[in-house]
Amino acid sequence: MIQQIYPQVSHDYNYELNKDMQIAAAHYVPTDAAGKCKQLHGHTYFVNVTVAGDNLDDAGFLVNFQLLKKLLHDKFDHTTLNDHEDVFNDHNPYYFPTTEVVARVMWETIENHLKQLPSKPTCLQVFVRETPTSYCIYRPKKGGKSS
Numbered sequence: 001m002i003q004q005i006y007p008q009v010s011h012d013y014n015y016e017l018n019k020d021m022q023i024a025a026a027h028y029v030p031t032d033a034a035g036k037c038k039q040l041h042g043h044t045y046f047v048n049v050t051v052a053g054d055n056l057d058d059a060g061f062l063v064n065f066q067l068l069k070k071l072l073h074d075k076f077d078h079t080t081l082n083d084h085e086d087v088f089n090d091h092n093p094y095y096f097p098t099t100e101v102v103a104r105v106m107w108e109t110i111e112n113h114l115k116q117l118p119s120k121p122t123c124l125q126v127f128v129r130e131t132p133t134s135y136c137i138y139r140p141k142k143g144g145k146s147s
Contacts (some may be wrong), residue, residue: 053121103138
């Protein structure tokens with residue numbers, strides 16, 4: 001993976017960490033408005049997750065990098081995104097596996113786990129690059145509400 005600089009979020013936390021990963025996955029966007037993307041096709045998604053917080057855990061981590069990889073890479077890599085009916089569906093455009101929705105679902109997945117940790121870190125943003133020329137960033141609104 002090439003070194004890349006991602007858009008940053010201004011914050012007042014003591015610590016910020018970023019985890020990069022690649023996820024190879026197929027998907028289709030179930031609407032005629034998607035054009036060619038209505039057909040099953042694949043991407044190598046480049047994903048960057050930004051987590052911040054003030055407190056470290058008992059191991060000295062804000063969040064263990066392996067945990068972030070497990071939450072996203074282990075779930076979505078080498079799968080068809082549409083098959084993850086727990087987070088995507090073919091009936092509601094807010095749950096079609098577009099780049100925007102993939103970024104939001106990844107943020108929700110991480111944030112839901114982070115809320116359970118005693119150190120209470122938070123996910124500031126998820127950056128998803130679908131192609132060399134197209135990417136999306138999901139950031140929650142102030143107050144942590146995803147939509």
